[in-house]
Amino acid sequence: MTASLTQAAVPERTALDRARDGDTDAFAQIVEEHEAMVFSIAYHFFGDRSMGEEIAQDVFLQLFRRLHDIESGAHLLFWLRKVATRRCIDEMRRKRPRGVSLDAAVEVGTTVPNADPLLDRQLRRLVAELPEAQRVVITLRYQEDLDPSEICDIVGMPVNTVKSHLHRGIAALRKKLGDAS
Amino acid sequence: MNIDESLRQALARKAPPAGFRGRVFQGMAAAQRRRPLSRWRAAAAVLLVGGALGGFAVHRIEQQRQGERARAQVMLAFQIASQKAHYAREEVRDISRSQSR
Numbered sequence: 001m002t003a004s005l006t007q008a009a010v011p012e013r014t015a016l017d018r019a020r021d022g023d024t025d026a027f028a029q030i031v032e033e034h035e036a037m038v039f040s041i042a043y044h045f046f047g048d049r050s051m052g053e054e055i056a057q058d059v060f061l062q063l064f065r066r067l068h069d070i071e072s073g074a075h076l077l078f079w080l081r082k083v084a085t086r087r088c089i090d091e092m093r094r095k096r097p098r099g100v101s102l103d104a105a106v107e108v109g110t111t112v113p114n115a116d117p118l119l120d121r122q123l124r125r126l127v128a129e130l131p132e133a134q135r136v137v138i139t140l141r142y143q144e145d146l147d148p149s150e151i152c153d154i155v156g157m158p159v160n161t162v163k164s165h166l167h168r169g170i171a172a173l174r175k176k177l178g179d180a181s
Numbered sequence: 182m183n184i185d186e187s188l189r190q191a192l193a194r195k196a197p198p199a200g201f202r203g204r205v206f207q208g209m210a211a212a213q214r215r216r217p218l219s220r221w222r223a224a225a226a227v228l229l230v231g232g233a234l235g236g237f238a239v240h241r242i243e244q245q246r247q248g249e250r251a252r253a254q255v256m257l258a259f260q261i262a263s264q265k266a267h268y269a270r271e272e273v274r275d276i277s278r279s280q281s282r
Binding site (some may be wrong): 024025030031032035036037039040044049052057060061064065108115119121122123127138139140141143145170173174177 | 204
């Protein structure tokens with residue numbers, strides 16, 4: 001009996017694999033998939049659309065240079081969140097923020113209109129006024145739906161510190177909302 | 182008010198401004214144009230610098246050897262001088278003994 005040779009299924013090459021080989025269409029696909037996430041981290045941090053775009057462009061430029069360091073899709077997601085966050089903090093420390101602007105940016109992927117757009121704008125403004133550590137942690141928690149153990153890897157803080165910043169940030173927001181009403 | 186839900190809504194992801202992707206690619210093209218060295222030129226630069234550093238290292242080693250040779254000569258001169266002084270003392274002792282007889 002002869003052994004039958006079965007052809008092993010060739011795994012489909014991901015956009016990341018193709019981008020590493022210099023395929024710019026594949027890189028464009030990666031940008032399209034993750035641009036909202038990266039832009040939003042920066043936009044919510046600064047409350048400013050132009051800063052959000054500036055940071056997001058830098059992050060993708062850095063990604064283009066470092067594609068060969070990215071090991072997988074999950075690593076890419078982690079890397080983008082980490083670099084975007086760290087870039088926001090560095091920029092914040094480097095210069096005075098341009099001030100909070102209440103630009104209305106287009107929501108992505110929402111199927112239900114926001115119940116209270118005024119509250120949304122107020123919350124975004126208040127988040128952008130928080131101390132940087134609380135701001136970063138709250139953005140990652142509520143924008144990206146990450147738990148403290150995931151956030152601590154991205155921001156490089158112990159998990160209890162992340163929880164403390166989260167707790168204090170929420171308390172500060174509640175107080176400011178209460179004072180405003 | 183459920184602040185958790187309100188924050189999720191307020192901080193939902195937003196699309197970047199129109200034309201964002203095009204500007205990313207323009208930035209990439211500009212960065213490519215600014216890249217200073219090709220691989221071959223970078224390799225040549227490394228060899229030149231390596232050669233210069235290597236030559237400097239050889240010079241330092243030679244200087245060190247010369248220093249050691251000079252030190253050895255000084256030590257030998259001290260030894261010779263010390264031996265001569267010893268013989269001179271012995272001779273003076275012999276002379277003084279013979280004169281005292």
